[in-house]
Amino acid sequence: MNDQIIKKMQQIVGNEWVVTDTDKVSSYCEDETEKAMKPKVCTDCVVVKPANTEEISQIIKYANDQKLTVVARGGGTSLSGAAVTIMPSIIISMERMNKIIEVDESSLTVECEAGATLLDIVELFNQHDSLYFPIHPGDEGAQVGGMIVMNAGGVRAVRYGVMREQVKGLEVVLPTGEIIYLGGKLIKNNAGLDLKNLIIGSEGILGIVTKATLALKPKDKYSGSLLVSFNDESDAVKAVTEIFKNGIKPLAIEYMEKSSILRAAEDIGMTWPSSVGNVDLYFIVSERKEDDLYEMYEMIVGICEENNAIESFVAESTKEQRTLLEIRSHVYPSMQKNLVDAIDAAVPIKNLAKYMQGISKIATKYNVEISTIGHIGDGNMHNSIQTEDAQKPENYDNLADEIFKLVVECEGAITGEHGIGKVRNDKLKIQFSEKELSLMKAIKNVFDPNNILNPGTAL
Ligand SMILES: Cc1cc2nc3c(=O)[nH]c(=O)nc-3n(C[C@H](O)[C@H](O)[C@H](O)COP(=O)(O)OP(=O)(O)OC[C@H]3O[C@@H](n4cnc5c(N)ncnc54)[C@H](O)[C@@H]3O)c2cc1C
Structure with a gap:
């Protein structure tokens, strides 16, 4: 990175808050995106750690005058390459502004x-x-x-x-x-x-x-977790729809393929409390009154049984609840060594069964493992595409296109939470018309006429 830029940054924030050491800078250039999907990283960057808004304003004014690329850096946990630097950049790390x-x-x-x-x-x-x-x-x-x-x-x-x-x-x-x-x-x-x-x-x-x-x-005073197992994924989806229809709003409803959750448990030497069926619904419930909590358990189990649930388990103790949460949180890490891409599409719950059947067909057609877990309560499923060596298969682009076309057919969005970042830009046209895309680009241009802020992201 050019010396003049470094000197200017030092003038604004003070020498000790400008990082130029290559190893340290590199750690600010990447995020948590899967290796196979990550864009090519550029480490010819300088990291600046401002103390306040005024310093950020001065950095940006200078960068805009000089037409230099700027990337804001948060925790670096993005899963869509949004925080990855792909060209020489001033990285503004927000870490000191944490009050x-x-x-x-x-x-x-x-x-x-x-x-x-x-x-x-x-x-x-x-x-x-x-x-x-x-x-x-x-x-x-x-x-x-x-x-x-x-x-x-x-x-x-x-x-x-x-x-x-x-x-x-x-x-x-x-x-x-x-x-x-x-x-x-x-x-x-x-x-x-x-x-x-x-x-x-x-x-x-x-x-x-x-x-x-x-x-x-x-805060609610009382909380608990409930696990319900099903043989058939469409029964699980139907149960969720019925739960909402009955006015029940748990804090969370997670959908998990049994094979993925059992693998996660085994990976960390723990035991998942249910081994029957092919899919589990994991409910986290919380209420202000203890009686309401028990009433909610009963209503949820009742509705699930009407929809062919085969087993249910209430995690009442804090220890049991923690075990469920810990294993659920380990599903993603347990796939890492095989993970190519985690697609996080969102579809209306009424179309989830159709979406999941479509995903199974695509997995068979392309001969890859696609496991599905996710936030079924808001229709945001995570389809983890896995191969033996975690490399993209040759026809990966076609496979991804088929998934995104299926998403649109199911009236969904190609990402529900991870964003477009720098990994799905070319897929936006599957969801949006040219007019819609040109409006988005025009808005970017009004805010950022010199295109200095994180170019190549989101559009
Ligand atoms: C294990 C794991 C599980 C996750 N689960 C979920 C989940 O369930 N749901 C979900 O939504 N996400 C999930 N994420 C993704 C991630 O946590 C989010 O995208 C998070 O919101 C990004 O915040 P960050 O501070 O890490 O941003 P970064 O990764 O640092 O940056 C992301 C983008 O935000 C920009 N940015 C950062 N700070 C600022 C700022 N102050 N002003 C302007 N732009 C800024 C960056 O330039 C970049 O474009 C998960 C991530 C991991 C690693």
Whole structure:
């Protein structure tokens, strides 16, 4: 990286907050995307660690004047290559901007800097009597800013929605260096076009989020987990539809192919409490009153039995609940050595059975293993494509195209939470018309006329 750029960065943030050492810089150039899918990484970068919004504004103004590429860096947990640097770049690491500014109990909000991690937030509210932050994508190293621009989801979206539903206000540095403030603690706000909702889910290409005000939820006193096994995947899907129809809203409903969950348990030397059937539904339930919790168990089991469930298991003790969660969390790591790609399409629940049958046919046609686990409660399934050596098969592009066409046929979206990043750009045209894509590109151009912010991402 050019010396002049490094000197300018040192002037803005101070020498000790500019990283140029090649090994250290490299660790900021990648994210958690599977090896077979990861774009070619460029490490000719400088890492800058600003202390505040004003410093970010100065860095961006300079980069925009000089037409230099800038990539914001959160926790680096993206699974779609969004945080990977593919050209010489100034990497703005948000790690020093991690303060929790205010918990406002009367507005049920928390205000924090964008570099606060999910772990910081979880730990803060573990100590709180009555409030918590409900969104939990799988990796607690993710930062608030990253979660906002990736519109993170996770297992609890069934009851509380995704990140978009939690973001009340934002402070953003635009790609031209100006600072803007969007939203606030309001419940109703109809003034002007909704720029806040454009930034949420923008994958870091429209601005750098520096502060956020997020909604909190009251804590439930009682919680538990319930596991129900089925022979047939379409019975499991039907049961979920019936559960919603009956007004039941668990915190999470996860769908798991038995073979994947048993493999994950074996991998970490634990035992999954059910060995019968081909698929499991894993419910996490929480209620304010103990009686309501038991009533919910009964209703869920009743509906599942009406839909041919073959076994159910209630995890009442904290130890049993932790075991289920630990094994569920290990499904993804247990596939790593064979994993080529994890497609995270979302389809309306009514079309899930059709989608899963289509996936099975595609797996047979291309002779690959595709295992399905995912957040069935919001229709966001994760199809993990695996081969013996974790390399893409030769015809991989055709295989992926067939899956995405199936998604669109099922009225779905080609990604439900991981985003387009730098790995699915060429698939957007399967879901969107030329007009829709040209509108998205025009919006990027209005925000970022010199295309300095994370080019090659999201579009
Ligand atoms: C094991 C595991 C499980 C996961 N499970 C889920 C899941 O269930 N649901 C889910 O939604 N996700 C999941 N993820 C994905 C991941 O956690 C999210 O994408 C996360 O929201 C990214 O946050 P980050 O801070 O790590 O961002 P990074 O990976 O650092 O960056 C991602 C993108 O955000 C941009 N960015 C980062 N910070 C800012 C900022 N302050 N302003 C503007 N742009 C910024 C970057 O430039 C990049 O484009 C999982 C990841 C892992 C590793």
